[in-house]
Amino acid sequence: MDPVDHLPxxxxxxxxxxxxxxxxxHGYGLIKAVEKRSESGVLLDPANLYRVLRRMRGLGWIAEAxxxxxxxxxxxxxxxxxxLLAAELGRLERLLGxxxxxLAGGRDA
Amino acid sequence: MKLGRGIEGLYALxxxxxxxxxxxxxxxxxxxxxRDQLADPEVSRPRVVARAFLRLPGLILREWxxxxxxxxxxxxxxxxxxxxxxxxxxxxxxxxxxxxxLRGLRKAPTFSVASVVLIALGVGASVAxxxxxxxxxxxxxxxxxxxxxxxxxxxxxxxxxxxxxPNIDAFESWTTTSGSSVNLTRNDGDxxxxxxxxxxxxxxxxxxxxxxLGRVLSEADRGNLSxxxxxxxxxxxxxxxxxxxxxxxIRIDGEPIEVVGVxxxxxxxxxxxxxxxxxxxxxxxxxxxxxxEPGYHxxxxxxxxxxxxxxxxxNQQIDQMEIEIAEALPDYYRNGPRDWxxxxxxSETVGDVRSGLVLLLGAVGLLLLVACANVAHLFMARGLxxxxxxxxxxxxxxxxxxLVGQLATESLLVGAIGGGLGLLLAQGTLRLFQEAxxxxxxxxxxxxxxxxxxxxxxxxAGTALLFGLVPALRALGQDVQDGLRGxxxxxxxxxxxxxxxxxxxVAEVALSVVLVAxxxxxxxxxxxxxxxxxxxxxxGAWVIPLNISGTDNAEDFRQRMGALxxxxxxxxxxxxxxxxxxxxxxFIGGDGCCWGSGVWPEGADRETTTPINVRMHxxxxxxxxxxxxxxxxxxxxxxxxxxxxxEAPVVISEELAIRxxxxxxxxxxxxxxxxxxxxxxxxxxxxxxxxxDQPHEYAVYLPTEVxxxxxxxxxxxxxxxxxxxxxxAAIRQAIWSVEPDLPIPSIRPLGLMIDASSxxxxxxxxxxxxxxxxxxxxxxxxxxxxxxxxVGQRRRELGIRMxxxxxRGHIQRGVVREGLLLAGFGVVLGGSFAWWAGRFLxxxxxxxxxxDLVSLLGASGTLLATAAAAAWLPAWRAGRTDPLExxxxx
Numbered sequence: 001m002d003p004v005d006h007l008p009x010x011x012x013x014x015x016x017x018x019x020x021x022x023x024x025x026h027g028y029g030l031i032k033a034v035e036k037r038s039e040s041g042v043l044l045d046p047a048n049l050y051r052v053l054r055r056m057r058g059l060g061w062i063a064e065a066x067x068x069x070x071x072x073x074x075x076x077x078x079x080x081x082x083x084l085l086a087a088e089l090g091r092l093e094r095l096l097g098x099x100x101x102x103l104a105g106g107r108d109a
Numbered sequence: 110m111k112l113g114r115g116i117e118g119l120y121a122l123x124x125x126x127x128x129x130x131x132x133x134x135x136x137x138x139x140x141x142x143x144r145d146q147l148a149d150p151e152v153s154r155p156r157v158v159a160r161a162f163l164r165l166p167g168l169i170l171r172e173w174x175x176x177x178x179x180x181x182x183x184x185x186x187x188x189x190x191x192x193x194x195x196x197x198x199x200x201x202x203x204x205x206x207x208x209x210x211l212r213g214l215r216k217a218p219t220f221s222v223a224s225v226v227l228i229a230l231g232v233g234a235s236v237a238x239x240x241x242x243x244x245x246x247x248x249x250x251x252x253x254x255x256x257x258x259x260x261x262x263x264x265x266x267x268x269x270x271x272x273x274x275p276n277i278d279a280f281e282s283w284t285t286t287s288g289s290s291v292n293l294t295r296n297d298g299d300x301x302x303x304x305x306x307x308x309x310x311x312x313x314x315x316x317x318x319x320x321x322l323g324r325v326l327s328e329a330d331r332g333n334l335s336x337x338x339x340x341x342x343x344x345x346x347x348x349x350x351x352x353x354x355x356x357x358x359i360r361i362d363g364e365p366i367e368v369v370g371v372x373x374x375x376x377x378x379x380x381x382x383x384x385x386x387x388x389x390x391x392x393x394x395x396x397x398x399x400x401x402e403p404g405y406h407x408x409x410x411x412x413x414x415x416x417x418x419x420x421x422x423x424n425q426q427i428d429q430m431e432i433e434i435a436e437a438l439p440d441y442y443r444n445g446p447r448d449w450x451x452x453x454x455x456s457e458t459v460g461d462v463r464s465g466l467v468l469l470l471g472a473v474g475l476l477l478l479v480a481c482a483n484v485a486h487l488f489m490a491r492g493l494x495x496x497x498x499x500x501x502x503x504x505x506x507x508x509x510x511x512l513v514g515q516l517a518t519e520s521l522l523v524g525a526i527g528g529g530l531g532l533l534l535a536q537g538t539l540r541l542f543q544e545a546x547x548x549x550x551x552x553x554x555x556x557x558x559x560x561x562x563x564x565x566x567x568x569x570a571g572t573a574l575l576f577g578l579v580p581a582l583r584a585l586g587q588d589v590q591d592g593l594r595g596x597x598x599x600x601x602x603x604x605x606x607x608x609x610x611x612x613x614x615v616a617e618v619a620l621s622v623v624l625v626a627x628x629x630x631x632x633x634x635x636x637x638x639x640x641x642x643x644x645x646x647x648x649g650a651w652v653i654p655l656n657i658s659g660t661d662n663a664e665d666f667r668q669r670m671g672a673l674x675x676x677x678x679x680x681x682x683x684x685x686x687x688x689x690x691x692x693x694x695x696f697i698g699g700d701g702c703c704w705g706s707g708v709w710p711e712g713a714d715r716e717t718t719t720p721i722n723v724r725m726h727x728x729x730x731x732x733x734x735x736x737x738x739x740x741x742x743x744x745x746x747x748x749x750x751x752x753x754x755x756e757a758p759v760v761i762s763e764e765l766a767i768r769x770x771x772x773x774x775x776x777x778x779x780x781x782x783x784x785x786x787x788x789x790x791x792x793x794x795x796x797x798x799x800x801x802d803q804p805h806e807y808a809v810y811l812p813t814e815v816x817x818x819x820x821x822x823x824x825x826x827x828x829x830x831x832x833x834x835x836x837x838a839a840i841r842q843a844i845w846s847v848e849p850d851l852p853i854p855s856i857r858p859l860g861l862m863i864d865a866s867s868x869x870x871x872x873x874x875x876x877x878x879x880x881x882x883x884x885x886x887x888x889x890x891x892x893x894x895x896x897x898x899x900v901g902q903r904r905r906e907l908g909i910r911m912x913x914x915x916x917r918g919h920i921q922r923g924v925v926r927e928g929l930l931l932a933g934f935g936v937v938l939g940g941s942f943a944w945w946a947g948r949f950l951x952x953x954x955x956x957x958x959x960x961d962l963v964s965l966l967g968a969s970g971t972l973l974a975t976a977a978a979a980a981w982l983p984a985w986r987a988g989r990t991d992p993l994e995x996x997x998x999x
Contacts, residue, residue: 027142028149045161046142047124047168050135073138 006059009088012042012052017061017077017085024065024076027053056081113147116158123162126169126533128176163222166526167211174207210518217491221523224487228527228569230883231480233534236565238473240539240557242466250455251377253317254413257281258454259420260381261410261427266449268400269434274410277430279423283412284312285393288383290656290822292852293347294360301347302656302852303388305337305361306378312390313338315413316379323355323370330369330392337366341374343388362658363850366391381458382409403441411454424451444719464952465873471949472627472880475620479884481572482613482620483891488520488573489610490898517574524573528565532557535565607902610895611931617891618935618976619942621884622968626943628881629964630950630957631874637956638867644796645693646737647860649684652692653677653825653840654855657848666819669848674729674825676843682831687735689728689813692824694862697800706783706809710769723765723807724798725783727816733760733793735826736859742766743777743791750790751812756780757787762808766792783809784817800866802955826859873953885971888935889979896928896983904990912992921988928980929973936969943968 009017012034019025019033030053031044044052053075056062061081065074077085120143124136146157214221249255261270265287274283286308293301312318313325325338339354348354358365368389378387399405414423427449435446456463499512536557655673660666670688678686690704704727707720730748733740746758759781761769766776766789773792781787787809795805829836837856844853900907907920947959957964 026145027138028145031142031146032149043160045157045164046139046146047127047161047165049142050139051131051168051172054131054135072141 006084007088007091009084011038012044013056013061014085014088015042016052016056017081017088020062020075020077021082021085024074026072026074030075117144117147120161120165123165126165126529128172130176131172163218166225166530167215170207170211170522170526174204206514206518207522209515210522213515213519214522220487220491224484224523224573225527225530227480227484227487227887228524228572229530229534231477231484231572232528232531232565232569233538234880235473235477235568236531236535236557236561237538237542238469239564240535240561241542242470243561244556246459246463246466250379250458251317251375252315252379255455257414257416258315259412259414259423259451260454260457261412261449262452262457263447263449265406266408266410267402267405268397269403269438270410270430270449271400271408273430273433274412277412277423277426279414279418279426280412281415282311282315283410284309284315285408285410286312286382287408288387289658291361291658292656292850293388294363294850300850300852302854303343303347303361304384304386305389305391306383306387307391307393309393315411316376318372318376320370321373322352323368325370325372326390326392332395333392334394335364335366335391336369337361337389337391338370338372339368339389340372340378340387341376342386344371347388379411379454379458381454382411403438412451420451420453427451468949468953469876472624472877475624476880476884477568479617479620479887479891482617483887484572485575485613486610486891486894490894520573521570524569524571527573528569531569532562532565607899610898614888614892614895614931615935615938617884617888618932618972619939621881621888622936622939622972623943623946624877624884625881625971626940626964626968627946627950628874628878629967630947630954630959630961631870631877633957633961633964634954635867635870635874638802638870641797641801642795643694643801643863644738644794644798645859645863647858647863648737649830650736650826650828650859651836651840652695652857652859652862653827653844653853654691654695654857655823655825655844655851655853656821657823657851658821660819660821663816663819666816666821666823667813670813670823670825671729672847673844673851676847677825677827677840678731680827680829680836680839680843682836683827683829685731685735686825686827687729687732688823688825689726689732690820690823692826692859693736693796693798694800694859694866695824697803697862697866708765708769708782708807708809711779721765721768721807723761723783723809726798726808726810727813728810729813732810732826735828737828738796739794740791741794742773743789746790746812748812748814751814755786757784757811757815758790759783759787759812760791760793760810761789762805762810763792763795764805765807765809768807781809784811784815787811797866801863802867802870881968885975888972889975892928892932892976893979893983895931896924896980897986899927900924900983900987903987907987907990908992908994911990917988920990921984924984924987925977925980928976928983932973932976936972939972940965940969 015034015037016030019030019037025033027046027049031046031049034042034044053062057064057075060078061084062075063078065076117140121140124132124139127136143161146152146161147154250258252258266285271285274280274285277283286306288304288306290302291305293303295301308326310326310328310330318325320338321341323338326336330336337359339348344350344354351357354368355370357368359368360366378385399407412423414420431446431449435442502512539557655670657666657669657673660669674686674688677683704725706723706725708723709715709718709720730746730751732738733745740760741763743760745760750758761776761781763773766773769781770776770779776789776792779789781789793808793810796808797803798806798808827840831839840856841853844851910920911917943965944960947961951959
């Protein structure tokens with residue numbers, strides 16, 4: 001499936017992909033990173049996190065990584081996930097590019 | 110740290126509600142992440158915990174929906190509405206409906222959580238209690254043709270009855286059982302006391318007991334007393350489920366016994382006949398010499414009626430048998446035949462807990478009503494506040510069927526989540542209950558069955574639909590224009606809704622008064638029972654129940670118990686020790702034990718009057734000193750007196766002395782008509798021998814030296830100022846120095862035994878008090894909500910009044926007055942009902958009148974005080990109404 005079919009991404013999915021793009025992470029690491037990046041806008045609880053991860057695994061965006069020494073389960077981003085992230089970021093950038101001049105030139109309502 | 114553990118455990122438990130596949134795939138990782146989160150010092154723990162738990166129900170629901178409707182893999186966005194991928198249209202729309210409803214509920218978290226909790230509490234409590242009632246009272250006994258099983262009541266029976274039962278033509282089949290305690294010798298470990306039941310082969314057929322290993326007893330075993338059929342329980346607990354047990358020899362009371370079979374685990378021993386702890390069965394000893402004794406009664410009789418034969422018909426035949434027996438033994442039955450009514454085995458098994466359980470069911474029903482009333486409050490408030498939302502959506506072209514569908518889904522969802530949690534709650538409660546109550550008959554039969562679950566589902570769905578949909582529909586039915594116009598005047602249902610809400614508050618208060626007053630009655634009765642004088646001094650007194658199996662004559666009993674008691678008395682620090690067949694508070698409840706006799710008052714006409722029933726208590730000489738029962742007149746007997754022969758020296762209880770001779774002092778020296786003649790040497794202060802909540806029994810205490818027969822149970826009491834652990838060890842050592850193979854099942858402080866006799870009352874009182882407390886809280890919440898709501902509705906009016914110069918205090922008092930008025934109505938209504946309903950508690954309370962004013966006024970006062978407190982905050986808010994603010998909002 002073309003990654004474009006999945007756009008736009010939900011903020012939560014975008015954040016998770018962005019965190020994983022920097023390197024594999026275990027569950028709690030993800031929760032913390034997502035919370036930090038969204039400035040506490042996206043708060044995850046463990047059970048819902050794994051539901052999201054399960055879905056993203058199913059779509060092939062992420063995969064479970066070999067744990068190194070640690071017994072914890074670790075997730076990493078797949079090439080498909082990376083492509084999707086890039087597509088979404090591109091879309092957002094284009095959107096921003098269009099919105100900024102409008103905002104700068106417009107008047108307050 | 111400990112708290113964290115508990116929370117983690119709770120979370121792990123909650124995760125069990127997830128579908129199995131999800132739990133297996135991610136359960137461990139979820140829990141691990143949660144643990145990491147708790148361990149992180151940077152996060153606010155309460156917030157993390159709250160988030161994890163509050164989001165779980167919704168997630169669980171979604172995971173289950175995924176399983177039912179197809180996984181999330183088919184959806185692009187978790188928050189999006191793009192659902193279908195070749196899925197049925199209807200499925201998709203149902204899914205969307207649930208999704209919308211979930212979102213709606215999430216937007217009103219207070220409402221959602223409150224209604225879910227209320228429904229869960231109501232459903233949980235009523236399902237738990239109903240399940241108990243169903244298991245104990247309603248479900249048939251787990252035996253073939255159980256409805257035709259009957260029991261020959263009024264005590265045990267002897268040879269006279271057993272030889273005539275086969276002639277009773279109403280019986281299709283019958284059996285008899287008799288339990289005795291026996292001692293199992295073990296190579297590895299202390300000797301063990303077991304319950305053996307002797308019976309006939311018909312027993313196994315009557316009670317549907319099949320062998321798992323070997324065989325059951327057959328006619329060919331008649332007379333062979335050295336074989337045993339083990340129960341599944343004892344086979345697994347005592348013999349570690351040894352697969353080669355059949356054919357092996359075990360040693361019981363020193364004799365070799367061959368195991369011929371093990372029953373399968375589905376067999377439940379009939380409790381009324383033998384309790385639950387039976388370890389093995391052996392064939393009847395038909396050669397028991399005691400069968401010739403008319404006074405020997407040790408066997409229970411159970412029979413299955415022929416199909417179509419009624420209890421009445423069978424009882425006529427039993428009456429005939431009773432007359433025959435009386436005619437055959439005119440000396441023994443000089444007062445005419447005895448009455449042994451044949452009764453239904455199930456009612457006999459359940460006995461007197463029936464009324465207690467029905468009471469519990471009534472109480473929980475009241476609680477459920479209060480909870481429903483509160484759910485109704487919540488839904489009504491929500492329904493009204495959504496009038497505007499509905500109007501907007503309709504104005505925008507939403508079809509009303511869609512809106513109704515959504516409202517119904519929301520209600521059902523709340524009902525379903527609440528009901529599901531309620532079921533979990535019920536299951537937890539039941540598990541606790543089963544572990545806590547050993548005394549309830551048929552406790553094993555208590556399990557959640559599908560019918561109960563179905564009732565619970567109907568209950569919660571019904572509550573939610575009725576109270577959720579109706580007010581919402583009314584809001585929907587309003588004129589769109591009206592709805593859009595705004596909050597204040599727009600809601601036309603105001604007055605009727607207010608009346609309805611007030612009615613609900615009155616009903617809630619009334620129901621709570623009934624519960625609280627009932628709880629008060631039970632607690633006062635418990636306090637009365639606990640305050641009664643036991644008649645013994647528990648401080649430093651200990652009781653050791655023993656089973657000296659193999660003893661069947663008086664001399665043997667005296668010798669063995671005497672030697673054991675002497676050994677115990679010789680322990681340093683033991684002041685005195687005594688023995689008897691049993692000790693005070695050992696057999697609580699009264700009818701489970703002991704030796705009774707009849708005594709005629711002096712000069713009474715024995716042809717026309719019935720004798721006074723007395724309890725005969727044989728004890729060794731130091732008994733009164735050991736248990737601390739005072740002698741109020743005369744003295745105790747001496748050993749020399751007891752051994753002298755002729756008239757037996759006895760001590761009688763004070764009540765008996767008064768009944769026979771007018772006073773304790775006058776009774777001393779008088780003869781009394783028990784045994785072969787006895788003389789009263791002393792009078793003892795009254796004791797509550799059979800439990801704090803039992804009536805005083807007329808008692809005759811006699812020396813063990815004059816016992817005409819021996820039995821194989823005995824108890825030693827001792828008094829010591831030594832501490833528990835050392836003393837118990839010393840006692841065991843002393844007893845085993847005399848009889849190394851004697852099991853010592855327990856060494857109990859007399860004080861604990863006394864407490865145990867009133868424990869069921871405390872339990873009952875606490876349970877109803879809990880219900881009362883919860884009802885009180887709910888009623889307060891309902892009142893609070895209603896007042897807050899009316900104050901909110903009247904803001905404009907209040908603002909205008911304040912602008913016109915009304916005093917703040919005046920307005921506040923007005924609100925409180927309204928609250929108290931509603932509560933007052935409820936109190937009067939509930940009080941009258943409680944006054945009338947008190948009679949149903951009659952059999953549960955002692956020492957307090959069923960129309961006890963203290964409990965009634967106490968309950969009313971509590972309710973009014975609670976109501977005043979609940980009214981205060983809304984009143985305060987009303988007083989704070991800012992006239993400018995409200996008027997500006999127009």
